[in-house]
Amino acid sequence: xxxxxxxxxxxxxxxxxxxxxxxxxxxxxxxxxxxxxxxxxxxxxxxxxxxxxxxxxxxxxxxxxxxxxxxxxxxxxxxxxxxxxxxxxxxxxxxxxxxxxxxxxxxxxxxxxxxxxxxxxxxxxxxxxxxxxxxxxxxxxxxxxxxxxxxxxxxxxxxxxxxxxxxxxxxxxxxxxxxxxxxxxxxxxxxxxxxxxxxxxxxxxxxxxxxxxxxxxxxxxxxxxxxxxxxxxxxxxxxxxxxxxxxxxxxxxxxxxxxxxxxxxxxxxxxxxxxxxxxxxxxxxxxxxxxxxxxxxxxxxxxxxxxxxxxxxxxxxxxxxxxxxxxxxxxxxxxxxxxxxxxxxxxxxxxxxxxxxxxxxxxxxxxxxxxxxxxxxxxxxxxxxxxxxxxxxxxxxxxxxxxxxxxxxxxxxxxxxxxxxxxxxxxxxxxxxxxxxxxxxxxxxxxxxxxxxxxxxxxxxxxxxxxxxxxxxxxxxxxxxxxxxxxxxxxxxxxxxxxxxxxxxxxxxxxxxxxxxxxxxxxxxxxxxxxxxxxxxxxxxxxxxxxxxxxxxxxxxxxxxxxxxxxxxxxxxxxx
Numbered sequence: 001x002x003x004x005x006x007x008x009x010x011x012x013x014x015x016x017x018x019x020x021x022x023x024x025x026x027x028x029x030x031x032x033x034x035x036x037x038x039x040x041x042x043x044x045x046x047x048x049x050x051x052x053x054x055x056x057x058x059x060x061x062x063x064x065x066x067x068x069x070x071x072x073x074x075x076x077x078x079x080x081x082x083x084x085x086x087x088x089x090x091x092x093x094x095x096x097x098x099x100x101x102x103x104x105x106x107x108x109x110x111x112x113x114x115x116x117x118x119x120x121x122x123x124x125x126x127x128x129x130x131x132x133x134x135x136x137x138x139x140x141x142x143x144x145x146x147x148x149x150x151x152x153x154x155x156x157x158x159x160x161x162x163x164x165x166x167x168x169x170x171x172x173x174x175x176x177x178x179x180x181x182x183x184x185x186x187x188x189x190x191x192x193x194x195x196x197x198x199x200x201x202x203x204x205x206x207x208x209x210x211x212x213x214x215x216x217x218x219x220x221x222x223x224x225x226x227x228x229x230x231x232x233x234x235x236x237x238x239x240x241x242x243x244x245x246x247x248x249x250x251x252x253x254x255x256x257x258x259x260x261x262x263x264x265x266x267x268x269x270x271x272x273x274x275x276x277x278x279x280x281x282x283x284x285x286x287x288x289x290x291x292x293x294x295x296x297x298x299x300x301x302x303x304x305x306x307x308x309x310x311x312x313x314x315x316x317x318x319x320x321x322x323x324x325x326x327x328x329x330x331x332x333x334x335x336x337x338x339x340x341x342x343x344x345x346x347x348x349x350x351x352x353x354x355x356x357x358x359x360x361x362x363x364x365x366x367x368x369x370x371x372x373x374x375x376x377x378x379x380x381x382x383x384x385x386x387x388x389x390x391x392x393x394x395x396x397x398x399x400x401x402x403x404x405x406x407x408x409x410x411x412x413x414x415x416x417x418x419x420x421x422x423x424x425x426x427x428x429x430x431x432x433x434x435x436x437x438x439x440x441x442x443x444x445x446x447x448x449x450x451x452x453x454x455x456x457x458x459x460x461x462x463x464x465x466x467x468x469x470x471x472x473x474x475x476x477x478x479x480x481x482x483x484x485x486x487x488x489x490x491x492x493x494x495x496x497x498x499x500x501x502x503x504x505x506x507x508x509x510x511x512x513x514x515x516x517x518x519x520x521x522x523x524x525x526x527x528x529x530x531x532x533x534x535x536x537x538x539x540x541x542x543x544x545x546x547x548x549x550x551x552x553x554x555x556x557x558x559x560x561x562x563x564x565x566x567x568x569x570x571x572x573x574x575x576x
Contacts, residue, residue, distance in 0.1 A: 058116055065117035066092060069139075072155055073148040078176050079308065083149065084114060084122075087136040088157050088169050090179065091115065091122030093307055098256075102451040102459045111257055111307055120204040123259065123305050125169065125181055129195030129290070132161040140169065151175045164189030177308025178318065186298045196290040197301040199261045203252055203282040206232050215332055215445055219273045219284055221250035221260070222326045235275030235282055244270045247325045250284050251306070256447045258330045261286050262304040265323045309447045312344065332445050340438040344446060351448075357461055358454030361533055365540050368435050369548070376548060436538070443531040454536065458489070461533035465489045486528040489535045494524030496542035503549050 060068075071082035071092070081092040093112035100106045112121050115136075127133045134140070140157040149155045154172040161167070165185060172180040187193055209217040209232075218231040223245040230241065250271050251260025263269045263286055272285045286303070293299045306318070310331050319327040333340040346367075350360035369376070396414060400407035443449050449462040457467055465487025467473045470480040473488060497520035527535050 059118055060116050062110075062113055062117040065114040065120075068114075068116070070145075072142055072157075072171075074173065075148050075150050076173055076175055077151075079173075081112065083155070083157075083171060085140050085142065085157065087124055087138060088134070088140040088159070089122050089124035089136070090305065090307065091120075091124075095257075095309060098309060098447075098450075102453070109257070111259065115202075115204075118205075119207065120202070121259070123199070123201050123261070123307065125183060125197070125199050125303070127167070127183065127185060127195050127197050128287075129193060131165055131189075131193050131195070132163055133165075133195070134159045134161070134167055149173055165193065176311075176314055177306055179305040179307065180302065181305060182300060182302045184298055184300045185293065187293045187295050190295055192295070193293040194290055195293055195299070196288050197303075198285060198287045199263075199303050199305065200283060200285040201251060201259055201261060203284075204279075206236075206280050206282075207254065209255075214334070214441070215255060217254055218252065219250070219282070220253045220258075220330065221271065221284075222248040222329060223250070223271060224248070225325060227326070227329045230273055232275060232280070232282065235273055236280055239276060240272060240274040242270065242272045244268060249306075249324060249327060250286060251330075252282070252284060253310070253330060253332075255445065256310060256450055257308065258306060258310050260306045260330070262306060262324055262327075263288070264302065265325055311447055312341070313348075332441075334441055336434070336438060336441070339434060340441045343435070343438045344442045344448075347442065348448060351452075356454065357449065357452040358458065358533065358536060361461075361537050362540055365537055365544065369541065369544050373548075376545070436534075439534055439537055440530070443533045449531075449533065452533075454532070458532050458536075461536070462531050464529050465532045465535065482529075486525065487532075489532055489539060490524050490528040490530075493527055493535050493539035493542065494520045496539055496546060497523060499546050500542060500549070503546065 066082070069084050069086040071084055074081045074083065074093070078096055079093055080096060081090075081094055083089070084091050091112055091114040093110075095109040095111060098109040100109065112123070114120060114122060124136065126135070138159055140159045142155065142157055147153065147155050149171055151174055154170055156168055156170040158169075159167045165187060168184040168186075170182045170184075172182075174180075181199070183197055185195065207217075216229045216231065218229065219235060220230075221228050223243050225248070228243075235241070246268050247263065247265035248269075248271075249260050249262040250273070251258055253260075261284065268289060270287045270289075272283065272287075274285075275282045288301060291299060304322075304324075312328060312331055315328045315330055318324045328341070329337075333344075343364075347357070347360050347364055350363045351357045354360055354363070393411065393414065396410050397407060400410055443462050450460070452461045453459045454461055457473075458465065464485065466485075467487040468480045468485045469488075469491060470484045470486070471478045501516055501520070527538065
């Protein structure tokens, strides 16, 4: 009975390792508590405070929407697209290095797309105040229509309100995904002007998300040096959430992509997240404090916009060089960030050294095994002794089988006397649980793992094994449903679990033996939907454990057998 209880405990721990951690820690965190919902509505634009622009319900093809206005081309090593001269907004952006599938000939990832196209997603900037200001329908001018925005060539757009105010907007872009936008307004009128600047991200329609609770997709930002995360359903429920902060950043995050606004890090800004409508439109906005512009003066405001892939080294670089507050938190490493991020950098180091992320996983697994070698050795020695001492434990069970309480007490005394642990078989799994959690996060959320190939049939280590035993791994021209996609690597992993069980002390209870047989089948099925890289890690870890356990068990069993025989044949001391 005690062994059955131990097995149930072991299985419970295993399932908790695989699923419970992410649910209770990742799913239950509530970082948005410092953002408070507010009831006052935003009033009309250009009257002193900001409002959200009206979004047209007419949907056009993306190419048709792009053709509705004149544009300034954008071309960098990482992105290409255009700036819309109507509204001077960023609404056309594609990522050069990333495609929809592992096939390099597949379409590039489209990140920003103009209003009136499906799933419109764009960034605009402007001024609010007591005068006539440019809005979404204002057409800005460019001195040289053939100018292309590139890292070496910023572009400046201008607009005049006809009442003495001249507006200029200069766009800079680096070699990656960061835009620097400088707005200037010159007062040539005879009266003071009250005004303030803003930046806004608009996203039309609720985007498709991965559907996993371990990953945040939606509104995100660092406000008051704290990470804030709001999913789309939360925004639709609360309608509007506002907070004032100094520095930080805000935006919308997808699994691999980020569109964000980054104000000056020493400036007070007022942030707003909102979602509204049956065909929802989501907004993320920052406003700066109002100022007075006197006649003859020029006012200038600079802010940044990031629109691209969440490459960790790039985000860290912006944080260190430009002072962006905790910009790396755009990658959802979760509560164990302090472990997951170093683990990612270790993988990346071996990736650069070996040229293949799969090989990097194998090397990292070896290092993990070396790190936990003392604990694993202790566990395997204990299991070897359990195997040798099995006959003596059976005698105790036979002798006290009629009294379960006495039997359990005698067994516990026996374990203490012989210095063995009946749960030692669980220890190898438990001690690698933190690495498993962190690797799961790394493979699931980092862009560097996306479409990373291994050898053979694995072309994307962040996706499940694409083969299936039910069509003989592609020999039968039939695509099984998703619940039957049990690939070769999960089967290899399951086989290694069976081999490990063979090396452990075999249960004598028939019910326990059946439960042990079910575990590899259950884990094989569960792991079939996990990223292939994680399955490879677990299978390779099992293979290393099998070799280590076989060697230690063989030595420990021989030593334990000698000790037991020596103890049995040694003459007892008699009192004189």
